[in-house]
Amino acid sequence: MKGNGVTGNANPLRRVGALFDGARDWWERAKTWQRFVVYIGALVFALILPAPWIGTFMSPGADWTTVLIYPIGTYMLLAIGLNVVVGQAGLLDLGFVAFFAIGGYTLAYFATEHGWSYWPTVVFGIFLAAVSGVILGAPTLRLRGDYLAIVTLGFGEIIRITANNTDEIGGARGIPNIPHPTDMPAIGLDFGVLPAPYYYLMVAAIVVVIVFSVRLQKSRVGRAWAAIREDEDAAELMGVPTFKFKLLAFAIGAMIGGLAGGIYAGKAVFIEPGTFPFILSATILAAVVLGGAGNLPGVMLGAFVIAWLPERFREVEWLKEALGKDPAEYRILLFGGVLVLMMALRPEGLLPSRRRKAELHEGTGGMGAMGAEVAGPDTDVSTEAAK
Amino acid sequence: MGDLTGENAAIVIPPRNGAVMAVNEYNAKNPKVKIELVQYDSQGKADQATSLITKAITQDKIVALIGPAFSGESKAIGGQLEEGKIPSVSPSATNPGLAQNGWTYWHRVVANDADQGPGIAEFLVKAKSPKKAFVLSDDQEYSVGLADAVAKSFKDSNVAVETDKFSKDASDYSSTVTKVAASNPDVIVFGGYYAQAGRLLKQLRDGGVKATFASGDGSLDQQLVTGAGTAAAEGAVLACPCNIPTPDVTGALKTFFENYKKSANVDPAIYATEGYDAATSFIKAVEAGNTTGEKINEFLKTVSFEGVSKPLKFKANGEPENNAIFIYQVVDGKVKLLGPAEEAKLEG
Amino acid sequence: MLDDFLNQFLPSTVGGLVFGSIYALIALGYTMVYGVLRLINFAHSEIFMIGTFTSLVVITAIAPASPLTGFALFGVMLLIIVASAAISGGAAMLLEVVAYRPLRRKGATRLTALISAIGASLFLQELFALVIIPWLTGNAGRNQQSAPRIVDRDTVFTIGNAAVRTDHIIVVVAAVIMMIALDRLVNKTKIGRGIRATAQDPEAAVLMGVSIDNIVRVTFLLGGAMAGVAGALYLMEFENTVFNVGFVLGIKAFTAAVLGGIGNLRGALLGGIVLGLIENWGAIFLGSEWKDVIAFTVLVIVLMFRPTGILGESLQKARA
Secondary structure (H helix, E strand, O other): OOOOOOOHHHOHHHHHHHHHHHHHHHHHHOOHHHHHHHHHHHHHHHHHOOOHHHHHHHOOOOOHHHHHHHHHHHHHHHHHHHHHHHHHOOOOOOOOHHHHHHHHHHHHHHHHHOOOOHHHHHHHHHHHHHHHHHHHHHHHOOOOHHHHHHHHHHHHHHHHHHHHHOHHHOHHHOEOOOOOOOOEHHHOEOOOOOOHHHHHHHHHHHHHHHHHHHHHHHOHHHHHHHHHHHOHHHHHHOOOOHHHHHHHHHHHHHHHHHHHHHHHHHHHOOEOHHHOOHHHHHHHHHHHHHHOOOOHHHHHHHHHHHHHHHHHHOOOHHHHHHHOOOHHHHHHHHHHHHHHHHHHHOOOOOOOOHHHHHHHHOOOOOOOEOOOOOOOOOOOHHHHHHO | OEOOOOOOHHHOHHHHHHHHHHHHHHHHOOOOOOOOOOOOEOOOOHHHHHHHHHHHHHOOOOOOEEOOOOHHHHHHHHHHHHHHOOOEEEOOOOOHHHHHHOOOOEEEOOOOHHHHHHHHHHHHHHHHOOOEEEEEEEOOHHHHHHHHHHHHHHHHOOOEEEEEEEOOOOOOOHHHHHHHHHHOOOEEEEEOOHHHHHHHHHHHHHOOOOOEEEEOHHHOOHHHHHHHOHHHHOOOEEEEOOOOOOOOOOOHHHHHHHHHHHHHOOOOOOOHHHHHHHHHHHHHHHHOOOOOHHHHHHHHHHOEEEOOOOEEEEOOOOOEOOOOOEEEEEEOOEEEEEEEOOOOOOOO | OHHHHHHHHHHHHHHHHHHHHHHHHHHHHHHHHHHHHOOOOOOHHHHHHHHHHHHHHHHHHHOOOOOEOHHHHHHHHHHHHHHHHHHHHHHHHHHHHHHHHHHHHHOOEHHHHHHHHHHHHHHHHHHHHHHHHHHHHOOOOOOOEEOOOOEOOOEEEEEOOEEEEHHHHHHHHHHHHHHHHHHHHHHHOHHHHHHHHHHHOHHHHHHOOOOHHHHHHHHHHHHHHHHHHHHHHHHHHHOEEOOOHHHHHHHHHHHHHHHHOOOOHHHHHHHHHHHHHHHHHHHHHHOHHHHHHHHHHHHHHHHHHOOOOOOOOOOOOOOO
């Protein structure tokens, strides 16, 4: 069926992986000006990405710019936020969608019911998301990894069901007629029915969040997170206030989730509880791990792949003929299969950071190793040596 | 546009077939302007609908839209249709709030839940003169809207009302059944779709609740009987703003029944006639020489014709002039049309 | 309010016990796999789903014209339970070989394994919706599938205003028998000792001559079989199933496992029953739409005061 072909060098993914690894090594040696060239290149690429000639290949079935905003851009933003929690601090969060929902609902509720204007409401949504992150984290972050997983999952469901059952915020009807972002005539952004301005807004948000995230990672906070991720007890002994830093990771992740919610709601005009299902949390987590938890380019790549592939599968003509029905129906099947396959072939993700890779080979990396994982005859030597 | 592959596809495919049939009949007449029908599968999801409609407007250059099938997606893209000046006629979106958005390009051919809810309640009051009613729903938008409308209408008729809701994904309704059994109502009305209605009805009957069970258009499907079991479903009352022809109909409906069977290879099901009528309203516009979104929309304001489902004319807010509710009942394991609510008589 | 509660308390308790038994049976699989592998086996909910469909196919093939009684009923119940347990157990073993064993060999982290589990869960759901259900039943794969009735809903006795029916008794009794059998197996047999040893210290277990691969395989087989039994009982009680029936149930059963103390068999039983009861009792006050919120809130509160669940963790500690 799948996943049995794990035999050394014959594995094509490993070669692709080596290519990624080489690129990363180059990056680590690169000079400042070389890095800036890459930054600018990436930004230019992001700005011309909605061009129709790219869209006809990337997304023949649906409007490409809209697809770039949701799911692709939104998933990226969420994945960067979740990466702070999962990738950097090594905490397992299965209910990240709750913060996305809080950001979206804050905008929707205060803007439609109380007439607040767009940007202050988005900021307020980010604030509320951070507060709820702290409220969720304070009693639960003392729990061990797996308990945290189920509690966060529960929190995500509590938020969704409460929204669904509370008439004050629309209940199952959701909230329609959410205002668009305020127009910005100064830079020619007019938020109407055309998707392009929202795309540029999304790019701007992603850039800001990336810069923020990278600065954090390189600061004392980032080092503390890495220490917690690798060995929480040792970190505590070395004087790192682990609980505070874990709470901070939760709050920052939540803020990014809240921001994503605000931008999404401003574009979508309508949100309902069904926009925020558990499966979205799982999908974002899958994006983070698939891309390479802890490494931003990897996480973004993961989010892109997970958001884009299912959209693309809708429109593969030869598949349509071969199957005799719409290949879109097989999207989730393939998505699930690919996840299993990827984890078997390259468990550290597409683009792992060197440090994370080493941690993973030691079988720690935040979540710790599986039980009953005793070296068998075909365990990698590196794993063996690390013990 | 609608949910062609998702969970509630059974409600969207028949109107799609109806629309395809209307367009094919028109194109077969070899008119000067042929109509091309492009289909979009939104799976009933608002976010899918959003990206599909953007493509439909900017790339496929559609001039009119039959759909969206559900109210959620209608809400999500109504604004875009308005800004893109694309008239739409939905065969099946029944949320009352849709007509209150001030959209001028939006229309529908069915009565909304605010009419359907009271339709069910008034019919039950007339047929069963209940003292106490229990209104149930799952937690989906359509379900809650319908249940609220029913409950309000019962209260207006001085019938005592109790309510409960459950999650659409729940499988054990024992707490709901307990509540209903404890309250011992004369009638039970459920707002929701057939999958949940079937499970609920079975568990209610198993729990010894014998009161008349009624529901709306979302549950009007043979799968209600399969889900609940023939014995439990017997006598269940279903109301719908839709007119589903059964083999024993006569007149224009008979012709429709036969043509539909020929073109789609199945008997007409829910909203098939409405899908046909929605398409017909656009076809009339095109026949009158209107080929842009704005002109078609102008034409829709004045159109008035004898549709297959009922006489059709749009109000200024896009609602149909005629909002008849039709009553059905499960008799011997089959859903049977009893007629418009004013005339229908329950059997047994 | 209080009137409502008194009026509905007993019937709610019966309903809660019945559904709680099903939670408990599913929770066993989560808890066993977690005890041995430290893995949240998300795809376990699909193993349950496979159990419901196995029973559906068997019952549809027998197609009793009217509900059964006496020996015929006992035979058919035994048949669907054995068939579902066998197929679900086999599917769980296959799942382990395909999705988790390669990861174990590579020493992957639990996070990686969790993603693999989520992937396997989606894959199995869709495989059933697109291929297997249409092939088995000839109906559209995403529709709810119904089975004929095999047990009559006769009231056997009443407690206050609560009617206890034949089907309720079958579910609870069958679930309790299965759980006692599993408890014996894990605590009294050689293979059970191997499971406990592996859960405690895999490296030492290997040194003592335990074959880890065998133990993991048996763990999945047993957990899967329990989910299969749960599937059979579920189908008998509710008489319908759908490709994603396991999704919500699985999350709740996992909650039950954590509530009782994950890794602990008796904890799974307790957690399942407690969850079933609290949901139903809470619904009397708040309405049935709040059931899931009640369940998760109780979980959070319990974990705050007892961070390892009601009975504490792990297979081995529960015995000591």
